Amino acid sequence: MPNTIHIPTPLRPFTDKKESVEVTGNTVGELLTDLTTRHDGLKKHLYAEDGRLRNFVNVYLNDEDIRYLEREATPVKPGDELSIVPSVAGGAPGTVAPPAAAEATAGADPESLPELSQEEIQRYSRHLIMPEVGMDGQRKLKASSVLCVGAGGLGSPAAMYLAAAGVGRIGIVDFDVVDFSNLQRQLLHGTPDVGRSKLESAKDRLRALNPHVEVDTYETLLSSENALDLFAPYDVILDGTDNFPTRYLVNDACVISGKPNAYGSIFRFEGQASVFGAKDGPCYRCLYPEPPPPGLVPSCAEGGVFGVLPGIIGVIQATETIKLMLGVGEPLVGRFLIYDALKMRFRELKLRKDPECPVCGTNPTVTELIDYEQFCGIRPEPAAQPAGAAGNEWETTPVELKRRLDAGDDVFILDVREPNEYQINRVPGSTLIPLGELPRRYQELDAEREVVVMCKMGGRSAQALDFLRSVGFSRIKNLRGGVLAWIDTVDPSQPKY
């Protein structure tokens, strides 16, 4: 017994103007095949080249959309009626969805993805011939967006490869200026860029790599006030930060806003990478619920970093970002990758989601962004002092120190940096005892003599000062701003690092 298919207005020219056609078959698919056999002009409008029903063709069995039944395999009974109902859709050119509506595109309907121009097809041809990427994958990348927090060591290679790969929109948050000391690893910036804003330099570099990519720049310090707004338009967040408060902030903001965090960090010769905040995956706090005490883990500026290391880690972050966008492969979720450049070894730790995690656990206690400086135990900066004035009784300035040295005062200058730093620059007449050796060597110092402690910028020397006070030194001052301030205000002939 035949079934009836109702034909929508635009297809009636192909059915001799008939509003319905009688067809036979046991499933929806068979009825449609019978229909297109009888009226072959219909086929190209109902089916895409790959043989699947076009996504804007809705087929209803009686009143039920077959997508919610067994699609074309849905069995039909005598008397069942099929209706073809057009989805009518369209839109303006320039097909990237606006940021507010951007969603992870991994599962996106290929028909709704932006098209590639001839030039783009040529540019991405090595992607297009791989089935794991292909046309649809490349269009997904074009529809995707990533926010790089930081345009430094990690952000540089990550953003460059993401741009080259054709990710449609790349946002960058940074507020720094390019310095000579960045050039050893931050390849977004070149020698002529020194002194420029990192964002301007990054934008130029990414545009030159791939003009099809939209680059958004945010010249601001990421904060609890702006993080959620900044993250909102992007599919993936790429953490290229270099300090703990921002790292916890990025983690929490990713969990709260439900966005994956392609995480990386580097120190000296070792790098780490993972994907946090993915659905059902652990977050950074599942691994490190509490930050380390301030000063325990030195920054790259203090501890140094092997220049090629961020190249490896940043590109791992970019790799994970692209995999998330394409929905291919095994993401680095629940796995913590540790790379040792000296040994040239990768290790992998298993990470589990902590049900007690204060952010992503079953009963989270952190449901909005907090004060991360305070969380990491960092005291607010003291109010600015007039240049040249001693800030407090435990502090002195390079200008004041120079004046006293010139006046012949008896001051012992203790430099607590590492020997290789001391080789680069120093305050004349200073004595080197690295911070780590101080507890066993402080007795080399004369507790009766006035001591000025210094390091590169004033952080490590503040710790040395606390320690020396605890063991009975009382005539002791920290050199504010360290050797860098000394070079800036007293002796510009020495190199800075």
Next chain:
Amino acid sequence: MTTLTLRSGVADAIRGHGAETYPDECCGALIGREGVVTDTYSLPNMTEEGPRRRFRVRPADYREAERQAAAGGAELLGFYHSHPDHPARPSQYDLDHAWPFFSYVIVSVCGGVPEDMTSWRLKDDRSAFDQEDLTNAEHDSHPHASPPLHG
């Protein structure tokens, strides 16, 4: 070249709808007979991809529009939509989602002000649109100026 004629008030209704939903896209059905649009039927834009650049008509609304047309002894001739701050030319996305036979009227709305209006029909091989002459019943001899599609 086929011709689509808009009866008095139809063009104004489409422009008005485009201005009303600006900066989002508007959409609606064109109802009439034999190449003459006598009525429009504004529809809610149900896109889930951001209405600034997209529109979508729900299947239920489509069926209702077809029913309304038949009830009045007319037929569904096509759909109109607006391109906020973009020219009145069909996009690749429009082409990918186009149905044969229908006229697709596009009105460009720049900064909230409706400007060019054009009409398009899908080529039978789905490769592109052909532009239609768009005339107002009152001004039959002055087809609306519009940029060419082929290039």
